[in-house]
Amino acid sequence: MAFPTHPLPADTIMARLAELRAHDVPWREGRLLAGIYDPGAETRTTIQAAYSAFLSENALYPNFFPSLLRIERDVVAAMAELLRGDGAVGNCTSGGTESILLAVKAARDHARATRPELTAPEIILPQTAHAAFHKACHYLGVRPVVTPIEPTSFRADLPAMAAAITPQTIMLVASAPCYSHGVIDPIPAIAALARERGLLCHVDACVGGIQLSVMRRMGYSLPDFDFSVPGVTSISVDLHKYGYAAKNCSAILYHTPDLRRHALFCSSATTGYAVINPTVLSTRSGGPLAGAWAAIHAIGETGYQQIVRETMACTAELIAAVRSVEGLRVLGAPEMCMFAFAAEDLNIFELDDAMARRGWLLQPQLSKGASPANLHVSVHQGTVGHADAFTTALRESVAEVRAGPGVGDVAALQAEVLELMARPGPETFARVAALAGLTPGQMPTGFARINTVLNLLPEAVVDALLVEYLNSIY
Ligand SMILES: Cc1ncc(COP(=O)(O)O)c(C=O)c1O
Numbered sequence: 001m002a003f004p005t006h007p008l009p010a011d012t013i014m015a016r017l018a019e020l021r022a023h024d025v026p027w028r029e030g031r032l033l034a035g036i037y038d039p040g041a042e043t044r045t046t047i048q049a050a051y052s053a054f055l056s057e058n059a060l061y062p063n064f065f066p067s068l069l070r071i072e073r074d075v076v077a078a079m080a081e082l083l084r085g086d087g088a089v090g091n092c093t094s095g096g097t098e099s100i101l102l103a104v105k106a107a108r109d110h111a112r113a114t115r116p117e118l119t120a121p122e123i124i125l126p127q128t129a130h131a132a133f134h135k136a137c138h139y140l141g142v143r144p145v146v147t148p149i150e151p152t153s154f155r156a157d158l159p160a161m162a163a164a165i166t167p168q169t170i171m172l173v174a175s176a177p178c179y180s181h182g183v184i185d186p187i188p189a190i191a192a193l194a195r196e197r198g199l200l201c202h203v204d205a206c207v208g209g210i211q212l213s214v215m216r217r218m219g220y221s222l223p224d225f226d227f228s229v230p231g232v233t234s235i236s237v238d239l240h241k242y243g244y245a246a247k248n249c250s251a252i253l254y255h256t257p258d259l260r261r262h263a264l265f266c267s268s269a270t271t272g273y274a275v276i277n278p279t280v281l282s283t284r285s286g287g288p289l290a291g292a293w294a295a296i297h298a299i300g301e302t303g304y305q306q307i308v309r310e311t312m313a314c315t316a317e318l319i320a321a322v323r324s325v326e327g328l329r330v331l332g333a334p335e336m337c338m339f340a341f342a343a344e345d346l347n348i349f350e351l352d353d354a355m356a357r358r359g360w361l362l363q364p365q366l367s368k369g370a371s372p373a374n375l376h377v378s379v380h381q382g383t384v385g386h387a388d389a390f391t392t393a394l395r396e397s398v399a400e401v402r403a404g405p406g407v408g409d410v411a412a413l414q415a416e417v418l419e420l421m422a423r424p425g426p427e428t429f430a431r432v433a434a435l436a437g438l439t440p441g442q443m444p445t446g447f448a449r450i451n452t453v454l455n456l457l458p459e460a461v462v463d464a465l466l467v468e469y470l471n472s473i474y
Pocket of ligand 1: 095097130179204
């Protein structure tokens with residue numbers, strides 16, 4: 001597109017945007033099972049109105065916009081109450097990744113201040129910890145030390161974490177739950193270990209913090225995962241996931257202002273205004289803040305309880321559907337409304353494409369350590385009422401995959417991959433991409449072959465290949 005010359009009327013702009021949107025996934029139908037958390041049309045409309053009303057206000061300037069300071073304090077206080085953070089402080093961020101980035105920065109700079117002998121700080125991450133921690137380490141010069149997970153529960157392996165602690169360790173990480181499998185790590189034991197060894201402990205409750213807290217208050221039997229656990233020093237919790245707020249809103253909570261101090265950034269080094277930032281972003285739209293404030297008010301605890309009842313019942317139905325198909329297996333014992341399942345005797349990535357052809361969009365996850373290749377499902381309010389349709393689509397898809405040629409012989413593909421990897425050269429990436437059916441600059445129409453090939457490659461090659469591809473599509 002060339003830079004537009006003349007102004008266009010509003011209705012033309014909206015019509016053109018609608019045309020562009022026509023090719024998007026119809027997420028309002030409840031069959032997109034990742035990345036969407038839809039509270040339904042009525043609440044969505046309220047949230048959108050609040051969001052739009054504050055879209056132009058800038059949270060960088062709490063002096064100009066005391067409304068946003070108040071809104072942010074309110075949202076953080078509500079999260080701290082849910083997560084039993086008496087005395088906890090925090091801020092709203094653009095999402096889980098930013099909250100995690102701040103937790104890692106706080107840990108790194110806390111270590112710099114209190115343990116000056118450290119030269120190369122490390123954080124310990126169970127293999128199920130979200131990639132946002134790896135990104136934070138990458139950005140902040142911290143070394144991620146990955147520990148295996150327990151092979152049947154898919155929870156963090158405590159002895160492995162204990163064994164990975166070195167004099168450079170600054171923080172242990174646990175998830176409530178991890179996104180991939182929806183299981184909660186043994187947080188009381190991990191936090192106790194951190195405390196005993198004088199380390200920080202971050203709980204990633206990005207996806208679960210709100211739903212699990214509401215479940216706890218409803219009387220569900222759940223392990224403790226929040227600030228009530230001695231040793232937990234920071235928690236990330238996303239409003240824009242199971243808080244059903246509009247994107248982008250998460251909260252990062254620190255157990256004390258002393259720890260938060262190390263996440264903050266202020267600079268009066270330039271000729272410009274003094275920059276005073278509690279988060280990574282400097283200019284911050286008030287939209288996400290007002291949207292989150294509106295979401296928690298529009299839904300309220302009783303509304304969240306209703307959502308919990310319905311999404312948990314729906315999840316049970318979807319899990320039963322998976323278990324009713326011979327050869328499919330739910331991984332671990334998911335505690336919330338998200339789970340992953342693997343297949344014994346068919347290519348799970350072909351099943352993903354077959355489900356997509358029926359309008360059901362799941363999330364493929366490559367094999368990693370003890371976790372086989374699988375499909376992830378996040379159930380949200382919009383999924384409720386569609387369990388029978390999911391069951392039918394799943395059974396038809398399994399039958400189709402079993403009957404069809406699919407991506408062909410995986411062993412033969414593996415042999416080709418191995419041969420390519422054995423003779424690395426300047427063309428290797430292009431040839432692996434071609435083998436996978438990944439065309440630079442183009443969005444694929446099916447993903448089975450791509451994921452099958454990616455699943456055969458070493459992690460570093462997958463990452464490098466994806467960087468090349470990403471570099472081609474924008
Ligand atoms: C457990 C967990 N942590 C962190 C993140 C990253 O959140 P975001 O995509 O909002 O940056 C996610 C996203 O799915 C998540 O599930």
